[in-house]
Amino acid sequence: MTQVVQLEKFGLDGLRPAQRSLADPGPGQVRVRVGAVSLNYRDLMMVLGLYNPRQALPLIPCSDGAGTVVAVGAGVTAWRPGDRVMGVFAQDWLDGEVDSRCGRRTLGGPLDGMLAEEVILPDTGLVRSPDSLTDAQAACLPCAGVTAWHALVAQGGIQSGDTVLVIGTGGVSLFALQIARAHGAQVIVVSRSEEKLARAKALGAFAGIHSGTTPAWGKAVQALTGGRGVDQVVEVGGAGTLAQSIEAVRPGGRIAIIGVLSGVSSQIDLRRVLMRSVRLQGLFVGSRRMLEDLGRAVDATALVPVIDQMLPWDAVRPAFEHLASGNQFGKVVLAR
Ligand SMILES: NC(=O)c1ccc[n+]([C@@H]2O[C@H](COP(=O)([O-])OP(=O)(O)OC[C@H]3O[C@@H](n4cnc5c(N)ncnc54)[C@H](OP(=O)(O)O)[C@@H]3O)[C@@H](O)[C@H]2O)c1
Known part of the structure; x- marks a missing residue:
């Protein structure tokens, strides 16, 4: 028993x-x-x-x-x-x-x-x-860590010097922050809490945006990146955040559609997606191989x-x- x-x-x-x-x-x-x-x-x-x-x-x-x-x-x-x-x-x-x-x-x-x-x-x-x-x-690691690894590494091919936007400070998002930093990428965090933004910066985020005081945070991300936009977005917000994520991403950049914390459906103006060749990629956790790869990376980079x-x-x-x-x-x- x-x-x-x-x-x-x-x-x-x-x-x-x-x-x-x-x-x-x-x-x-x-x-x-x-x-x-x-x-x-x-x-x-x-x-x-x-x-x-x-x-x-x-x-x-x-x-x-x-x-x-x-x-x-x-x-x-x-x-x-x-x-x-x-x-x-x-x-x-x-x-x-x-x-x-x-x-x-x-x-x-x-x-x-x-x-x-x-x-x-x-x-x-x-x-x-x-x-x-x-x-x-x-x-x-098995769900939250692997999902972030899948988005940024297995699908995203993250490189040193990239800029990554993460939404919120839950399990997937903080793994994404840490994995991005371990790959030499810069991270911007959007959160509903100033206190959590301060903690995210202590973990290595270079900038934080409060979504309550800056609801048009897509433009703020553009400004923080000198008008270039981010290379990747780890999108866990869903309906309430996707439009801003599309605003924030660079031409040819990638948005990993992972979560639907703020809802599952919304009206999206697709013109910006096609005019800027934005790649929207839904993804579902990941494979055993991704968990193995993440485990080795964790040991190699001392990610906690x-x-x-x-x-x-x-x-x-x-x-x-x-x-x-x-x-x-x-x-x-x-x-x-
Ligand atoms: N596709 C997949 O395979 C996959 C895998 C894992 C997770 N997910 C999904 O991804 C999402 C996050 O999962 P998780 O396990 O990381 O969640 P979690 O640990 O519960 O984290 C949620 C965080 O997101 C932020 N948040 C909460 N409600 C929000 C809202 N309405 N709008 C924007 N941000 C909000 C909060 O951060 P702040 O307080 O800092 O804003 C919160 O701490 C969930 O929807 C989950 O189902 C999908």
């Missing part, structure tokens, strides 16, 4: 501790003792029933976790007990271009996630944790994920409430 938290009905009230039976790992499987999970906005949407109202329940939530291998099944050669590992968000997306199967088997819905004392995963569903990180820090709050394992509801508040700067983590 293993202790889990499972979602029995949609809503924060539906999160309940429970016992699940856990068999020995079968051929090709690995049993992992989970040391920490991090929460993503997606996990909150999943719990509230807004991500997939047809999700079968009960569900063990949370896609992102890290821990230690405790047992391996027959034929497993890649892992040994004691290895420190992270779960792979999209269990069937090992490498290469995305296709229609990549998003079908993802942890934390539709598959059970990592909010459990122990989990069993296929041996390909794990990646070695960076040596430089604790479990709590490594647990931040920004954890806003680290809460004890049984503080699941307060952790989700903190995420829902939008007050966080970086990641919210539950650790043993």
Whole structure:
């Protein structure tokens, strides 16, 4: 048996501790003792029933976790007990271009996630944790970190001297800030909080714009870049921010469409997109390979994920409430 938290009905009230039976790992499987999970906005949407109202329940939530291998099944050669590992968000997306199967088997819905004392995963569903990180820090990488890496590196081909615009100061955005800095790029941050902007500058952002006092922040970004515009935008705002992101990007620049925090649909004047050859690229987290690449980069550059709050394992509801508040700067983590 293993202790889990499972979602029995949609809503924060539906999160309940429970016992699940856990068999020995079968051929090709690995049993992992989970040391920490991090929460993503997606996990909150999943719990509230807004991500997939047809999700079968009960569900063990949370896609992102890290821990230690405790047992391996027959034929497993890649892992040994004691290895420190992270779960792979999209269990069937090992490498290469995305296709229609990549998003079908993802942890934390539709598959059970990592909010459990122990989990069993296929041996390909794990990646070695960076040596430089604790479990709590490594647990931040599989969704938020990989999404930022996918946008800026795997798709964006970021280069030294580029300028990157990140929106907000949540998990994806701060990884984007740190990954951009590690590649020698400059970063501009747009946030709804002066205090968070000051913290983003302390992390290496060269400028911050308060979206409340400067609602036309696209023009402000143009001014900060001498009229050139930014090379890349990590767009997590969605409907309420896309028009300003289009204003902020340089001709031929790229906007990674990642999140829809302020809504899913809006009217966009496409003339600026086509006249300036702007590239709009939707993207869905990333592959196992991207998590491996990010893990090596984290070790090589001493990147330390920004954890806003680290809460004890049984503080699941307060952790989700903190995420829902939008007050966080970086990641919210539950650790043993
Ligand atoms: N496409 C994908 O594969 C993928 C992967 C990961 C995440 N996402 C999506 O990306 C978004 C961010 O995810 P996350 O996990 O980084 O979230 P998060 O950690 O909860 O961060 C959210 C941050 O965004 C800012 N924000 C909140 N509401 C906003 C609004 N209405 N308009 C503009 N900014 C707002 C806030 O920063 P400030 O207070 O500084 O403004 C907040 O701290 C979510 O929509 C999530 O579903 C998509």
